[in-house]
Amino acid sequence: MNTLAVPIICILIASTNALLFDVTGGLNNLDAFLVKNCRPVAAPAHGSVSCAYSATDLTCTAKCDTGFSFQGLPVNSQLSLKCTTTSIWSDGDRFQDCVSGDGQTGTNVSPRPPVFTGKCIDQLSACPGEGDFTACTACNQFVTCAPDGIFITTCPAPTVWDDNEKKCSMTFASISGFFTTEKECLTSLCNTPNSPKNGQVTCVDNGSGVLECYATCNSGFTFQTTSVEFRTCNQIDGSWSAGNTFPDCIDAFLMKNCRPVAAPAHGTVSCSYNATDLTCTATCDTVYSFQGLPANSQLSLKCTTTNIWSDGDRFQDCAYGDGQTGTGTYVSPRPPIFTGKCIDQLSACPGEGDFTACTACNQFVTCAPDGIFITTCPATTVWDDNEKKCSMVSRTCS
Structure with missing residues (x-):
């Protein structure tokens, strides 16, 4: 008896994990690599998913239960994800959850797609060689590149793949990488902090969704008030405890020899370091001025690593009234006169x-x-x- 050749179609229902065939047979007509690497994905919260293999891909389509919708989409909208033999899950392997009501007014959204600090592998031609590498699908997966294809492995919960360590780890010390919570792998929302001039920053995930960053200075340099500057960032919302800007490191010789000077009488002074000098600026109080200068004038003194205080290290005091007409008579002493050579550098x-x-x-x-x-x-x-x-x-x- 002649047998009619019928193409084999396999449909998987996520809720039952049952294989439904329209004819008696198996998966012999499907690409073995496709079957090994493309597995049905989970249904979204408050929704369902159906997945179907073809000769070249696995397509999964999700829809929301009655009264729920996908964020940003109208009621009754559907989402699809496709896994192929060349690009695996090119758009990720997880659906966003369904939210109550019309998705265009809902508030719950799934995490943004993973952002990788280096190259990720999505097809055999992208492999730099044999071994394990970052997968483009999710941060808790890695790709094994082998002569006969690429194979995706999921890390044990709740770990993620660290491509620097070449292993699944509880932490991922990368600012634009990922971190783990108790239930899932998420993308860090922390912006990269600046590296201080003449210093560097090291950041580590503490395993609880908090990024801890330490800034240290190179040899011969130091921070103004401490040897190490510390900042933390909430990776879920991207907020920093004290901002993500670290101060620059200051020349240690400058810090030792250039110290803030005293404020003038009836005035205030503010001093600030940069990498090469200390600048102090003095301002007189209301109704006071510097002798010989108009009201609201300021004076500045600078100390450098080569010239120390080139113009002296003391401000003249402020006199009552306009400095050009005021009654105060005190002025700073004239510059010193030396009988021999003086040293300034x-x-x-x-x-x-x-x-x-x-x-x-x-x-x-x-x-x-x-x-x-x-x-x-x-x-x-x-x-x-x-x-x-x-x-x-x-x-x-x-």
């Missing part, structure tokens, strides 16, 4: 030892192989470079 040092500083008569500079260091004499004394000591009277500075 390392290249000016005649050798190791203590020498006159160019900043003030009551200071001296110590020249050393690793830099110059300023010391202030005890109160009421000044530096005498002939005697090489602080004294009540100086014959080398006035």
Whole structure:
């Protein structure tokens, strides 16, 4: 008896996991790679899914239960996902859940598609060689590249694939990568923090949905108030505990020799470091001004790694009224006058030892192989470079 050749169609119902054939037979006519790597996906919450194989792909179509819809879509809309022998699940292998009411007004959405920090593999031609690599389907899966094809493996719950470690891990220390919660693998919403100038940032997932970032400085540099700056980020909503901006690292020599100066009488001062200098700016209080300057004028002093305080390290005090017509008479002392050479940078040092500083008569500079260091004499004394000591009277500075 002649037998009529009928194509084999396999339909899978997600709720029963039963195989329904329209003829007696098996999966012999289907691509073995397709059957191994393309498995039916789960139904969305408050919905159902049906999946059907063809000779080249598996297509799964989801619809929502009565009274529910997909987010952003009208009532009765359907979504489809396709898995092929060349691109696996090109649009992901999970449906968004259904929300109550019309999906165009609902609030619950599925996580955005995974974002990879490096290359992901979706077909055999993309394999860089044999081994395990990131899968383009989901963060909790990896692809094994072999001579006869690529094979997808799902990590044990609740782990995700870390391509740097080449293993399934509880954490994924990548800012634009993924993190795990108790139930699922999600995409981190934390924006990448800046790396401080002359420093670096290291971020790790603490396993509870929180990204912990530590900033440290290179050798010879430091932060102004601490050796390590710390920030945390909630990966679910992307919010940072103290912002995702780290301060720049400051030259350690600058920090040691350049310290904020005192505010003038009847005024305030603000000082800020950058990578190469410390700048202090003084402002007078209301109805006070700097002598010889109009009201609301400011004065600035700068300290650098090469020149220390080139214009001195003290502000003149503020006088009452307009500084050009005010009654206050106090002005800062005139610049010091030296009888010999003064030192303002390392290249000016005649050798190791203590020498006159160019900043003030009551200071001296110590020249050393690793830099110059300023010391202030005890109160009421000044530096005498002939005697090489602080004294009540100086014959080398006035």
